[in-house]
Amino acid sequence: MAQEHGARQKKGPRPSVARGKTLKRKRGQDNLSSLQEQIEALDPKASVASFTDLPLSEPTTSGLAASHYKTLTDIQSRAIPHALKGRDILGAAKTGSGKTLTFLVPVLENLYRKQWTEHDGLGALILSPTRELAIQIFEVLRKIGRYHAFSAGLVIGGKSLREEQERLGRMNILVCTPGRILQHLDQTASFDVFNLQMLVLDEADRIMDMGFQRSVDAIVEHLPKDRQTMLFSATQTKKVSDLARLSLQDPEYVAVHEASTTATPTTLQQHYVLTPLPEKLDVLWSFIRSNLKSKTIVFLSSGKQVRFVYESFRHLQPGIPLMHLHGKQKQGGRLDITTKYSQAQHAVLFATDVAARGLDFPAVDWVIQLDCPEDADTYIHRVGRTARYERDGRAVLFLDPSEEAGMLKRLEQKKIPIEKINIKANKQQSVKNQLQNMCFKDPELKYLGQKAFISYVKSIYIQKDKEIFKLKDLQLEDFASSLGLPGVPRIKFIKGDDTKELKNASRAMTHLSDDEEDDDDGAKKADKKDKVRTKYDRMFERRNQNVLADHYSKLINDDGTIVDTPDENDDGEGSGDEDDFLTVKRRFEAGDEDLGIEAGEDNTLVGEAANKKKDVKVVNLDGKELIIDSKRREKLLTSKKKLLKYKGNGKKLIYDEDGNAHEVYELEDEEKFKARGDASEQRAKFLADETERTRMADVEDKALARQKKRDKKEKRKARERELLAMEDQSDDADLGVQLAPYQDHHHSDYELSAPESDLAAAPPRPSKKQKVFFADPSSDDDRVPKQKKNKGQQQQPGPIETLEDLEALASGLLG
Incomplete structure (x- = not known):
């Protein structure tokens, strides 16, 4: 009975289990087909109130319910039906309106309906402008997609590239930043996007601007054009060029706030404070001290300012936790700061625009913009960190008097209501003296302050909107x-910039007369622009000319005259040597006439000319005569670079079979060329000959490559055989195997013998081949080994290990 039971267990699965799997598979197919029918029948314009009203799969519905997502926001109810139908979408909605779920739900649903697996490759790519926003999107994806079988990955900078490369090929959904994903597209061989179904750009206007333009263009070149593309942002781009770059096909524009009277949430209270630039830190400190039970974000224009304000306020100890966030921090530190600030009840976060987009910090009470934003869109994204999901929030913008008119005009154009408020003088505190004391004692803090000052001025300088940012109107001192x-x-x-203005100004305004002097009191000359002085002018104005080398005093001007160098003994009255006055050193090209040599009637040289003629040398350079009449010309002969201008242009030559030199390109005789036929026929014949020659060369190269491959393979095999032979020899040497001399005339082979001590100590080697025993003709049994034939032969003593073995050996030898 036990054997029958075991035999029955070895068979396949029970019929009930197999039938259950078949029914489950069939039920899944029926659910997919019914889900597809519901989506086709879905009306995108119909109002949907909750996620249960949408035709969603069971895993997505369960994930949304477990994450406590029940009702739809405006952007979700209007955009998700279009996305489920596979249409391209341009989504624009206020900050904090739930845009993340608007594209994550369609991503999960579309891949689920297509029964996507890890073998299908990458199905959806989600791009984010910042690492923090990418982490936030990935966390939401993990929550609502917990019951799906998809694999999802987060690809951002600051992590190990090799670890990402190993896992990237198995991902179905990727949330990434543009720079990092482009690096993988270019470098990771196992990463392929040929089967991509969906491309999502969160904060699309930021991704499509000049900062990421090249990266996005390069990414789109890798992606297939037949895909679904969705763009979402609070300030959506509608430029035709941007949409054409992403290959959008009849996109559906879903804008929630167009009909609204404001571009910001109605629950957000927005104010601005007119504060001169030198008083901003005092007002900020007074505000923090007055709101110790609040959660605040302070936006500044640069990371260096964030560091300085954070470090200085940290030393001042306002009585509330302080944090800072900027792009120069390491990824782990940035993630820790965002996590701590999200969990904190009361804290102040100093940040750049890295934290301005998409980040969902819970329960933020105040958004302070210490530095004016570059445009109205940046303002909208900054204040969007508070008053999220219809909660209350307050925002304050600090404006310099020179920025007020221009910024208010830009905000009015974007439908942003903002009111002016005043500061209570009795609550304002000054920290100027404390900061000066700290900078005096701490050089590092002083260095941070200098960098913060320069970075702020530079941020104002590079702004495009000069109607708002007026650098010259700021009180920089x-x-x-x-x-x-x-x-x-x-x-x-x-x-x-000042130098440019001076160069562009008229000369009458920049150069004043040198003769303007005050004759009464002998005052200094009027301010004027000095003439341009070269480094040679400054060099020859030095007093210690005698320490310079001799060749400085022999320099000549372009007109051939010697440079006028000052003399230490010169008293300004012309007391120098009369022979040196108006001395000219000439340049001679060729010919006696040019040398200035006078000849007599009998062509003999006269006076000093005869002595000069003796020192003149003539050098022939490529048919040109170069006259060497000075030491400077003699030095010229040693410089190849300087001699190039006296030589002709070089020509590249080739040599024929006879060794005659020819130029690389030589014109053929026209008559001979025409005699050979029409030019087009010659061209066709030349191309055919060159094609055949190239083909034959290719065949020879391939044959040579195959032969090299065969030779390499043979060498490798020979090397392996030598290694095996060496191993066999070493094994035999280890066993002490020796070849015994021929003794028995009955056998024609050599017997292998070994010292008995070695054979007794070493274990028997397993033989690969079967051992063959040679038979003795006088023996009746052929299967008996040689060792068993000589039974009467005396056995050899065993190995000597103890004293008893030695005594036995001695008694045997004695008789």
Whole structure:
């Protein structure tokens, strides 16, 4: 009975289990077909209130319910039906309106209906402008997609590239930043996107601007054009060029706030404070001290300002936790800061625009913009960190008097209501003296302050909207003093602008007369622009000319005259040597006439000319005569570079079989060329000959490559055989195997014998071949080994290990 039971267990699965799997598979196919029918019958314009009203799969519905997502926001109810039908979407909605779920739900649903597996490759690619926003999207995807079988990955900078490369090929959904995913597309061989179904761009206007334009263009070139593309942002781009770059096909524009009277949430209270630039830190400190039980984000224009304000306020100890976030931090630190700030009840976060887009910090009470945003869109994204999901929030914008008119005009154009508020004088505190004291004691803080000052001025300088940002109207000296700096740091780019203005100004305004002097009191000359002085002018104005080399005094001008060098003994009255006055050193090209040599009637040289003629040498350079009449010309002969101008242009030559030199390209005789036939026929014949020659060369190259491959293979085999032979020899040497001399005339082979001590100690080797025993003709049994034939032969003593073995050996030898 036990054997029958075991035999019955060895058979396949029970019929009931197999039937259950078949029914489950059939039920899944029926659910997919019914789901597809419901989506085709779905009316995109119909109003949908909850996720249960949408035709969604069971895993997605369960994930949404487990994450406590029940009702739809405006952007979700209007965009998700279009996305489920596979249409391209341009989604624009206010900050905090739930745009993340608007594209994550269609991503899961479309891949689920297509029964996507890891063998199908990458199905959806989601691009985010910042790492923090990408992490946030990935966390939401993990929550609502927990019951799906898809594999999802987060690809951002600051992590190990090799670890990402190993897992990238198995991902179905990727949430990434543009720079990192482009690096994988270019470098990771196992990463293929030929089967991509969906491309999503969150904060699309930021991704499509100049900062990411090249990266996005390069990414799109890798992607297939037949895909679904969705763009979402609070300030959506509608430029035709941007949409054409992404290959959108009849996109559906879903804008929630177009009919609204404001571009920001109605629950957001927006104010601005008119604060001169030197007083901004005092007002900020007073605000923080007055709101210790609040959660605040303070936006600044650069990372260096964030570091300085954070470090200085941290030393001042306002009584509330302080944090800072900027792009120069490492990825782990940025993630820790965002997590801590999200969990904190009361804290102040100093941040750049890295935190301005998409990040969902819970329960933010205040958004302070210490520095004016570059445009109205940036303002909308900054204030969007508060008043999310119809909660209350407050925002304050600090404006310099020079920025007020232009910024209010831009905000009015974007339908942003903002009111002016005043600061209570009795609650305002000044930290200027404390900052000066800290910068005096701490050089590192002073250095941070200098960098913060320069970065702020540069951020104003590079802004495009000059109607708002007017650098010359800012009180930079007072601002540097408010940071605790002893003086204004040097700014190179502003000095460059002043130089440009001076160059472009008229000469009458920049150059004043040198004769303007005050004759009454002998005052200094009027301010004027000095003439341009070269480095040679400064060199020859030095007093210690005698320490220079001799060749400085022998320099000649372009007109052939010697440079006028000052003399230490010169008293200004012309007391130098009369022979040196108006001395000319000439350049001679060729000919006696050019040499200035006078000849007599009998062609003999006269006076000093005869002595000069003796020193003149003539050098022939490529048919040109170069006259060497000075030491400088003699040195010229040793410089190949300087002799090039006296030589002709070089020609590249080739040599024929006879060794005659020819130029690389030589014109053929026209008559001979025409005699050979029509030019088009000659061209066709030449192309055919060259094609055949190339084909034959290709055949020879392939044959040579195959032969090299065969030779390499043979060498490798020979090397392996040698290694095997060496191993066999080493094994035999280890066993002490010796070849015994021929003794028995009955056998024609050599017997293998070994010392008995070695054979007794070593274990028997397993033989690969069967051992063959040679038979003795006088023996009746052929299967008996040689060792068993000589039974009467005396056995050899065993190995000597103890004293008893030695005594036995001695008694045997004695008889």
